[in-house]
Amino acid sequence: MLVLGVDPGLTRCGLGVVDGGPGQQTSLVEVGVLRTPAADDVAARLWALERGVGEWLDRHHPDAVAVERVFSQANVRTVMGTAQAGAVAIVSAARRGLPVALYTPSEVKASVSGSGRADKTQVTFMVSRLLGLSDPPRPADAADALALALCHLSRGPALARMRAARQAAAAAGRSLR
Amino acid sequence: MLVLGVDPGLTRCGLGVVDGGPGQQTSLVEVGVLRTPAADDVAARLWALERGVGEWLDRHHPDAVAVERVFSQANVRTVMGTAQAGAVAIVSAARRGLPVALYTPSEVKASVSGSGRADKTQVTFMVSRLLGLSDPPRPADAADALALALCHLSRGPALARMRAARQAAAAAGRSLR
Numbered sequence: 260m261l262v263l264g265v266d267p268g269l270t271r272c273g274l275g276v277v278d279g280g281p282g283q284q285t286s287l288v289e290v291g292v293l294r295t296p297a298a299d300d301v302a303a304r305l306w307a308l309e310r311g312v313g314e315w316l317d318r319h320h321p322d323a324v325a326v327e328r329v330f331s332q333a334n335v336r337t338v339m340g341t342a343q344a345g346a347v348a349i350v351s352a353a354r355r356g357l358p359v360a361l362y363t364p365s366e367v368k369a370s371v372s373g374s375g376r377a378d379k380t381q382v383t384f385m386v387s388r389l390l391g392l393s394d395p396p397r398p399a400d401a402a403d404a405l406a407l408a409l410c411h412l413s414r415g416p417a418l419a420r421m422r423a424a425r426q427a428a429a430a431a432g433r434s435l436r
Numbered sequence: 437m438l439v440l441g442v443d444p445g446l447t448r449c450g451l452g453v454v455d456g457g458p459g460q461q462t463s464l465v466e467v468g469v470l471r472t473p474a475a476d477d478v479a480a481r482l483w484a485l486e487r488g489v490g491e492w493l494d495r496h497h498p499d500a501v502a503v504e505r506v507f508s509q510a511n512v513r514t515v516m517g518t519a520q521a522g523a524v525a526i527v528s529a530a531r532r533g534l535p536v537a538l539y540t541p542s543e544v545k546a547s548v549s550g551s552g553r554a555d556k557t558q559v560t561f562m563v564s565r566l567l568g569l570s571d572p573p574r575p576a577d578a579a580d581a582l583a584l585a586l587c588h589l590s591r592g593p594a595l596a597r598m599r600a601a602r603q604a605a606a607a608a609g610r611s612l613r
Contacts, residue, residue: 301538305523306530329516339506342516343523346482350524353483361478 261288263321263352264408265312266401267329267345269295269304273404274312276319277390279412287390288319290401305347312351324352325411327403328361362410367403370410382406438465440498440529441585442489443578444506444522446472446481450581451489453496454567456589464567465496467578482524489528501529502588504580505538539587544580547587559583 260280266273272293279285293311295304316324326349329342352359365375371385383395383402389409396402437457443450449470456462470488472481493501503526506519529536542552548562560579564572566586573579 300536302526302530302536305527309527309531335512335515338512339515339519342519343526346520346523347527349479349520350482350486350527353479354486359477359479 260323260412261319261321262408262411263315263319263324264404264406264411265324265326265345265348266403266407267327267341267348269301269308269340269344270297271400272308272311272344272348273401274315275396275401275404275408276315276321277405277408277412279409284391285389285409285412287392287396287405289315290396290398290405291315292398292401301343305343308344309347309351312348316351316355316357321357323358323360323411324348325360325362325407326352327367327407328363330363360411360414362407362414366414367406367410370413371406437500437589438496438498439585439588440492440496440501441581441583441588442501442503442522442525443580443584444504444518444525446478446485446517446521447474448577449485449488449521449525450578451492452573452578452581452585453492453498454582454585454589456586461568462566462586462589464569464573464582466492467573467575467582468492469575469578478520482520485521486524486528489525493528493532493534498534500535500537500588501525502537502539502584503529504544504584505540507540537588539584539591543591544583544587547590548583 261276261278264275264277274293275290276288277285278288293308295307326345329338329345349359368377368382369375371389372381383399386402386405386409387395390405396405438453438455441452441454451470452467453465454462455465470485472484503522506515506522526536545554545559546552548566549558560572560576563579563582563586567582573582
């Protein structure tokens, strides 16, 4: 199963594709960062991101896309750029009929390192370990995109089963929650 | 000149097309609201918005698109939905090569009513007046989309001239600011 992880941002948007599945060594397929110039207007930047994400989707044909869920942060300005870039990635995947999963930063950290409060060094270390890399992934700021993809590989199947169970229960007129 | 105004939102996204220009009565072409079900996941909602906005763009072929600039607000949750929906509208226009202008709510209010702190009633009243409507536009929550389009009609040409002057000055090695 191929998963594209997206760490959204207007200035830097991290992208990472990993391959894995039950009983299979998880491997790195491609990692990179899309950048858009801060001097450009928002429309030009979002459109450049859309084309960049589209190229990755069409090159790799992932089975699913995992995007960081934007969460309440101190800096509203940053949140907005992240939310806008994330929306472009989400809609690019949805338009191609691909399932999209959203994970908060702490869900991702907990999934790859066991702690929702792991720092960047810890996350990068664990991403390298889980992917069997001898050196940390380059560029460094794309490690989060790989962590998102790894998080989906480990959590996605369970979440999909839960969703299917909830839908079946709802269809049967009962509720699991 | 046809302008599409977009008041972005995941639950309700207001759209309004107005026609106008120098020495010409400004008129309402179409106004409406796109809604997406809160029970759907974000990917499905953003994709539904993209298709809806795309239909409006392809039906009206506006000369420009004016979108609300999301600004710091108290509720980060609301801001994020607005930023995501706005990003979808912006990128839909940019992909079609249309110029996109962003205006803050107070710029819009000041442009149509003379006060950046005008309330909803005042804005709706002035939108009706400027468009020569005998009744307020329906649906009511799309009045903001019309106000955005009207704001662009009155401010867009001046902003375009300023931008051209700045670019010319920059090209000449000088700076206006």
